[in-house]
Amino acid sequence: MVAWLDKIKQGFTWNYQGGVHPETNKQDINCNKPELINLPKELSIPVQQHIGSAGKLLVEVGDKVLRGQALTESQFFQAPPVHASLSGEIIAIEPRVSAHASAIPELSVVIRVDEQQQDAQWPSPLSDEDLSPEAICQRVHLSGISGMGGAGFPTALKITPHKPLDVLIINGAECEPYISADDCLMQNYAAEIIGGVALLQKVLKPALTIVAVEDDKPKAIKALEVASKQDIIIRSIPTKYPSGGEKQLIQVLTGKEVKANQLPIDLGMLVQNVGTAYAVHRAVTLGEPLMSRIVTLAGDLVTSPSNYWVPIGTAVRDVISKKLQGEHNAPTIMGGSMMGFMLPSNQAPVVKTTNCLIVNNPMAAENESPCIRCGECAQACPMGLLPQQLFWYAKGDELNKARDFNIMDCIECGACAFVCPSEISLVQHYRTAKAKIRSEDLAQKEADIAKQRFDARQARLEKDKLERKAKHQQAALRRQAQAEDSAKQNKPDPVAAALARVKNKQAGSPAAKQDETGEWVPDNQAAIAAREARKAERRAKKQDDESKTSPNPAVAAAIARAKAKKQQGEESETTAVEGETSKSSNPAVAAAIARAKAKKQTDNSETLSESKPSQNPAVAAAIARAKAKKQQGKDSETTVTDGENSKSSNPAVAAAIARAKAKKAEAQQQTEPTPATNPAVAAAVARVKAKKQASQEASTDQTGDSLNKPAAKSSANPAVAAAIARAKAKKAALAESEEVNESASKTNNKDDEAFESTSTGDEAVQQNTLSDGSASASDSKAKAIAAAVAKAKAQKANIADTNSSPEKPAKKVNPAVAAAVARAKAKKLAEQQREEKDTNE
Structure with missing residues (x-):
């Protein structure tokens, strides 16, 4: 262990399999101190912008909110709250277009921004005496900080102490084309980043802390070296895509490979983004919640590519409206050119994980050519997978085989599609197959839970059955013992005595009688007699009515004869014929x-x-x-x-x-x-x-x-x-x-x-x-x-x-x-x- 850490301190770096070197397109992007975007008229803030669950809403439609006011709350670290990035009035709480390739609506708080921007009462800064790991984690959670480099994992949950940490890595290797938000942040806010790293060190207590930056960012490296302390190593790594990936960065800096179904913490390592470190510093030292972030605006149609401070919840159309060359309806890519996705609508909001917006001239769609089995994708894959085989399995919905070939380890970096001469959108097929696999896993998990509940219920019922049987056996044994004791002492059997009392009571009841078997049953003769009397009365009344209503004595006599014959038991056919003859x-x-x-x-x-x-x-x-x-x-x-x-x-x-x-x-x-x-x-x-x-x-x-x-x-x-x-x-x-x-x-x-x-x-x-x-x-x-x-x-x-x-x-x-x-x-x-x-x- 000592030798391994010494190698890292001495500047050793390692390499990983695959990777590509796409054109960065960052030379024309302004990385000076970022400007604040023009205030939008309306914000749409999704209540869930992270991996985990959403918090409980604290506001209603019509409420006035201030800048930095919490909109949701939760006591659990997996549900960090969201805050109002600008002050205004809540006009709606409803599903709105999400910042996703599918644009599936998500529950959002819609705020009409006012002109007088007022800040809410933020928590007071933590003093040196209050800087305990628990207090820092709690402040990070209340500030709504989540990973700002990619997936958006809740930071408070990630930095909660689990076990001793060997290496803390701060990721500044911004390797994807067009994106320069982290580079701009490191150049202009290096001291705040180092301050946030120090707070993370206080919580995690790692043996070694490394800030990794690609060698194509010399200004950022210099700014960090000036602001860094002795216990923080600023390490320059070769420029290669996707070196900014978590597993690839660990392998480059430490030489250790994070295998499938394994997390970096299992190897004693933890990776945080430089943007997350900056947000932690602002939350602990100033009490400022996460309300805005730096976003790179670039592309062929952007007049002056640059970085801007954009409030969370601002619509993409408000960000690019005054930065484009003329009026264009070109689609916008959220993220980089390799791992980003095309937005179906520019009404999608900027969220905590949005780091870049690219607006290029629309290109004609190129038809995919058949795979020529060149193997370039396998050489470019940084995870050591077989993209060609995964493509066939994903396309044919052979999910079990795709799972066997470790499709879930794909980081969707797009290196395979970048080098594919047939222009096959491999990553899209992988994403579809992975979504289906997750759906199957979820269904299987629910089925397993249901089976466990069923088995537990069956076991409980069987247990209850056995207990009842045992109780009955014990009661029978007690009765038998009592009967034997009564026989010895010439005492009457209590059970027989009780049965005799019940029978005597039933026999004395006026509403009961004894049938052929000796059982006492209810006596319903009175009710039956009353019912028959009512029937006879109704029949007599009916006959009187018929005799009164019949004007013809002959007809009445014929009816009387027919009724008499019917009562005497004559056949129905003879009665019908005689009745017709008499009436005719x-x-x-x-x-x-x-x-x-x-x-x-x-x-x-x-x-x-x-x-x-x-x-x-x-x-x-x-x-x-x-x-x-x-x-x-x-x-x-x-x-x-x-x-x-x-x-x-x-x-x-x-x-x-x-x-x-x-x-x-x-x-x-x-x-x-x-x-x-x-x-x-x-x-x-x-x-x-x-x-x-x-x-x-x-x-x-x-x-x-x-x-x-x-x-x-x-x-x-x-x-x-x-x-x-x-x-x-x-x-x-x-x-x-x-x-x-x-x-x-x-x-x-x-x-x-x-x-x-x-x-x-x-x-x-x-x-x-x-x-x-x-x-x-x-x-x-x-x-x-x-x-x-x-x-x-x-x-x-x-x-x-x-x-x-x-x-x-x-x-x-x-x-x-x-x-x-x-x-x-x-x-x-x-x-x-x-x-x-x-x-x-």
Whole structure:
């Protein structure tokens, strides 16, 4: 260690890999004592101008602030405050354009500058007795000082004593082109810089202190040597870019290399900028906060390149407005030509890390050429990286490989892009990739924290579970021990006693009862009874309202009958049909409903009769033909049976039904001119219904006797028995409907009479078959019956064709439908004749 420090004292210097020698462009810049820029009309001071976090705002919109007044505060060194660089009124606290290549808005305090500049009450200077390391660090923090050479790391946090320091390096190696702010500061304020270095020595107590200046600044070196003390070494180093970098400067002065993921403090070294040392001196000896800094204004369009004192928060446009040659909208570069960035807007403010503004003529954008793999970038890289490989990985978003090639060690000096013959903007690709890597690292860090919280919660839940289990086990053991003790001492079990008391209490409660399992449950019978009573009351009230609102007694009676049938458990379909029949005052509707019922009963009886095998081949053949015809005419037969709401597929049948409906309507109008509201008419209707009921009962008795006898005689023949069953079903179904349609049937036209007279032959044949049981026993008579049936069907078909509508062409009559209609009409005529005969007798 002693030999190493002795080498440094003796003037030894080392070298680092890479580096370039760009043109400095500093010869025309005036480095005399800097001037104060013209006061701007408005300031925009970002509340965070450093690495770390922002402090707490102390001001509001409308407040008057003085020069040097603190705008934010914080007790932590990582959040140094910001101060008002000029006095005025706060007109806004809002996001404004930031001093960054992205121009992302940052929260800023906007101050309207007044003409009478007044200083705030600054802290009193620290005396020699008060110059303790802690007091100096606290004053540096309250003054808002952060690194003024590049990154802006909080100075108070950086100089807080950690461990013994070997070398303190003050960086005056301003190596980037155009920038001469530190050179101007060293030439004109060397004594203040040395005073700030002495204060840093008092805090850090280093073994060796070095002020490093490049050899192209002889005036600055001479000024520092005159103002320096014996324990401070002023060292001149070779001019090379980027010798001003922290790691490169350490390697040049000490020969030690700061490796990846390593800080200079790990090697016992610390680097501070000459501008930071100057600000520390002003803060400790004068109490002046950091409010302004020296900024170099240079470039091809600047009339007189020079250095100026610029208040923090001044817009770039206010700095360059009166220093350019004519009116130009050329973009401005903040920083040097190597590591600086183009400002998207000149409204961006000057901040604590702004050291140079360059305004050049806009150059035509040059297209990048493909990489020729020359390797010049690798030779120029001061960090010993492989820029060519990093370029490919960054361009292809292969972040893991870029991380493996130490892309995070890139200091973004721009040396690789400077020497690239293909004009590839390598640094831009590196910055993008590094930003993505930082984002991934942040997300991974948050995920790790979330996983730790989850694991801690799971462990806590498991621990609680085990504790509860242990408590339950201990309680069970205690209860068991108590039970054993009680058994030994003949004492009752306390748990059983408690359960018994609870059961007794529940049993004594009037609102509880015991179920089948012996458990006591709430008794809700009273509430249920009260609810049922309320329901019954509502139903009674509803019935009373309906009886009062119904003006027609017949309708009320029909409703009462429907409700009675519903309560007795009749089927919903039968109830609906009867309700409609009772409510309907149209005989045609009642007749249609009766026909539907008769058809349904007929189908059921036919199904039962057809399910039995026939012993007579002729009868079996006839049944087979009837089934085929029934299948062919299923749609049309269903339409005729359903009645009035659908149209028949057979035009002849449809025309006949239409004529019958029309004649029924005319007869209804003639016989019943007014509805049942007329008392006389209502009485007549009642008498007709009574007579109809009596005639139905009489005809049923007589017909039943006449049908039962042949049925008994002909029971030996299944076909005859089936026919008798069908006749019985159809007779019972048509009993009511035929009486209602009696008046309409008398007015049928000649076509219907002819149709009925033709169908009479079919009915006569069937009646002979039913009355003569012996005829069905022989095959000859069965064949004669079949021939008569076929003849009747043919006659019915001819009559249907004759009755077809003249407007529409007659279609082929469905034999099954025609047969069904003929049978119904024949039975109707036979029933009428039978009733007349009974009446005469």
